[in-house]
Amino acid sequence: MNPTYAINIHELEDQLSLMAADEDVQSVLLMGADEGHPAKEELDPLLAAFPKPLIGGIFPEIITDNKRTKTGFLLFPLSFELKTTVIELSCDDSDCIDLLKNKFDVNEIKRAKSLFVFVDAFGHKKKSFVHSLFNFFGNTVKYLGGGAGSLSFEPFECILHNSGAYQNAAVLGLCEQPLSLGVAHGWTPIGKPLKVTKAEGNSIISLEWKPAFETYKEQIERHSGLSITEENFFDIAKSYPLGMVKLDSEMVIRDPYRAESGVLHIVDEVPEGEYVRIMHGNIDSLLNGAGAALDEAKTYARRMDQPSMLCIDCISRVLYMQDDFSREIKVVSDQQAVNGALSIGEIANAGETFLEVYNKTIVIALWQTKT
């Protein structure tokens, strides 16, 4: 069964019934779009009634059959079983580890190849959760997922599981299916590395001991001649993300979305003591990045016959590309339709690095479809 689109909750119910009856469907990834999404009270009964493992989230937008859409649901059937669980983001590292120990036994972990992760993008202690996830699974699995939520930044029950819809939570799906991943962004640095001398949560307070926005502004003005202010911040900053400098690996992109009183507010955390570079790109470089992600995914999927593809793309790339985003979908679609979610932050780790949440990044996952 292929991924299908449900325009509203009634169609969702019908589609879920079909998938429940289909023997080839072992589990379902359910991705919904924010606009007009049903309330928790409407969703919970549907989710509870579905007899097979189900995980997902409600994202700013979804991609269904090569089209981005702001409404409806994408149902992605899987031919392999997921071992699922919901984790409250309020728990600390040791509690999180204990939860995971209770949920997944040693043999399941040994056999597991991949882990789907959807997290409330605005959840408290999201970073701590991601670290706990890595502290538990390490590089034994490949991670694929993203941040759910609304661009309004208003928290709501955006995490989906058989047991209901949750907020400030994450949902996991562990499976034995190997995934082939490609991760790329297409941004390039424009200046020298700057030390994050003071940070608090998802806000950078100072760079190189100077107010963060000031330093950021200097480099942008030097590069583009454009004058960025707190008022026009988003319009310009969307072209100038930050890149966290990593030893032995690609930079991790960070998306500043607001400046206020000299403080830069980022979608995800940039820890104090990290080194960042201001990045820049254009449509073409981003498209090249998308292509690179697909190529990387295909590198490890050469032996796959008609693989399934899931795309987790950052909503801020869409906001940057605007109508040109269709070109990105075209780059990625290759020989098959693109389905996926436009998320707030992406989670992917092919095993080379410490697990991070990416921003302004595209992740392509391919896996063998059961025929």
Add this chain to the structure above:
Amino acid sequence: MANENLETRVLLEIALQQLYEGSAGKILQHTLPIYMRKLNCFMAGVVVADKEEVVIPYTFYGSDSWHELKQFFLEQNTDQARLVEYQAGGKYYYGYSMPHYGWLVLGKNQAFAVDIKNELVRLVSQLGRSLCQAEEEARLKLLQNLINNSSDAVQVAKESGQIYYINHLAEERLGIKQQDAHKYHIRDYESVFKEEGAWEKHVKELKSKGFLTLEGLNINQTTGHRFPVEVTVKYIQIGSEGYVIANSRDISERKATEKQLAEAKSVAERASQAKELFLANMSHEIRTPLNVIIGMIRQLSRETLSGDQLYYVNQSAAAATHLLAILNNILDMTSIEAGELVLENKDFSISAIAQNAQSILSSQANEKNIDFQLHISPQVKEALYGDDVRIRQILINLLDNAIKFTEKGFVRLSISVSETTANKQVVRFDIEDSGIGMSDDFTSDVFKTFTQEQATANRQFGGAGLGLNIAHDLLQLMGSELKLKSKKGTGTHISFELKLPAGDPEKISGKSISINANAFEGFRVMLAEDNDMNRFIALHSLSHVGCIVSEATNGKEAVELARKEAFDLILMDIQMPEMDGLEATRIIRNELKIDTPVIALTANAFKHDIDKYLANGINDYVIKPYDEQDFYRKISHYFSLAKIAEGSATESPAGKQASPPLYNLDKLRDLSKGNEGFVQKMLGIFVALAQDGINKLEDAQKNNDREAMRKMAHKMKPSIDQLDIKSLYEKVRMPEKPAFRELSGDEVNDWVNDVTKTLMKVSRQISEREINTD
């Protein structure tokens, strides 16, 4: 940024973000993720020899890879900070030693650049120092906590007396805050040190002894409560500083417990004393009238009675004797339980007591037509050393039981020898019967007093059922064990063995003679007895044997009599009005300085009472009610033997069998041709020779001089033949035979003993013959 620059900055950031305080666990929890993130590692772990490991990620912990890494790094030396690299499965592992702690292992998919991996050595070493320090601090904190919250009040003072530290409990007791303790000197609240030099003296004493333990009284300054304490004070030196540590423990509970124990002990002792007093009183109260009953029956039996009357008297006597036996059994049991019963060992004859027991019980056996058999092995020594009274008691108890529980058939007492040496014998006693036997259940509980089965048997067959228990307990006292085999409907076999030293036949207490009327004619006896009946009975017993008796009814009269008249013997009752017998004896001994023998007539049968009497001037005792002949034998000991009219003494068949003469004068008379003077002279010579022979043989025995033995035997041989001493005929010839040299040491000793004893016996018989003919 050039990679080298980035690497330096990363290292700097790691150094800055590394946690240096808190617990070791907290430091590692914080630091390892920094290492992983900053250095792009897929795992980080700490390998330690005997502590809990820390590994990230969790899934790596149980993996084969981790196990392999552990094995490898645990074999490495951690004395110095260094890097050891390890590769496996295409991965790179970097082990950084943390001296005296363990190894930090980082796993990378790509190899480290040279500079960074080497620079990490110092960084990780610093981490190791932090971990060691954290552990040390944790240990200190734990100790501090233990002391602070100890159930003892702890004070630490410097050698000068200035307080260094007090724990929570000391804080409460002294009414001083911990943080203010250092402001105080010990003499500020310990009055014992207020005096000049007292503290210094105390410290000096401590230094020499190491520690002191004292008891005292404390007052809790916070609650005002007073309580006893035990204080242990110790002096220690740390570096150049000396400290005095005082541990003060509230011992209220201990004191209360001690007091309770003391009270309980006192109560128990009082109870025990009360019980003893009760038993003593009961014993006295029962014995006194019983003495009258037995005494009156005895007097009655001396009158001329019809057949029926004699029957009534005999039955009454048997019943009274039986009642006395039961009373004695009860008291014996009490004594044994209280550990008061002590064996009184002396030289005795087993065959004598066995025959005595048989004679006592034969009438019972005859009444039931039971064949009462007695077999004594000739190997049993003539004299052994033991408590004959108790052994007889054991035999009587066991035989009495056997007869009681046998309706028909036999009761047999067999006495044999299991082992024998010159100095001892193990004598075995077997009591068998063809009686009703005992069930297995009964047998298992047979030595327990007061069981249900015992009660049933007692009701059916009579008796208090204590005889077997007492026999059992007495044998245990003697180091022996009663063995019992029984089969219901078939019979019972009881056996025991006694290991007894060899005795001296010469010392066997007197011939068991019946003292007849007027045997002690002319002896003056004072009889002090307050009870009219008892006095009457004793008076008649004494008059019967010819004693001249003066009577006193209390201790005071006894003292007055003793002051005025001389007596050969004083018989003193103990419990008398006005003055008791013990006080009267004390006055007679200490004030009147009279050493006339005093025999206590008492119904108090307890050993500690008897001991008290004997310790206070009393020479001997007779327990009421007493057997008249035993009474006579006891008082005869205190009269001169030379004055005993032995002509009136006859051998009793109940006692030891009269020994026939071991010699024969026929040959000597033939030789003397009727010259009696010659015969006497020869007898005198023999006695002298025998004495000489005994002495020389005993010397030769000590030196194992068989040649000397041979010579002496040879010398005595003609005399032995002349007197026709048949028992020595073969023996005196043995040393002259070669086989004598082959005998073992024990066999030679037996030979010497037999010969010397026989010579002594013959000499004695000859001497007695001379007395009789005088």
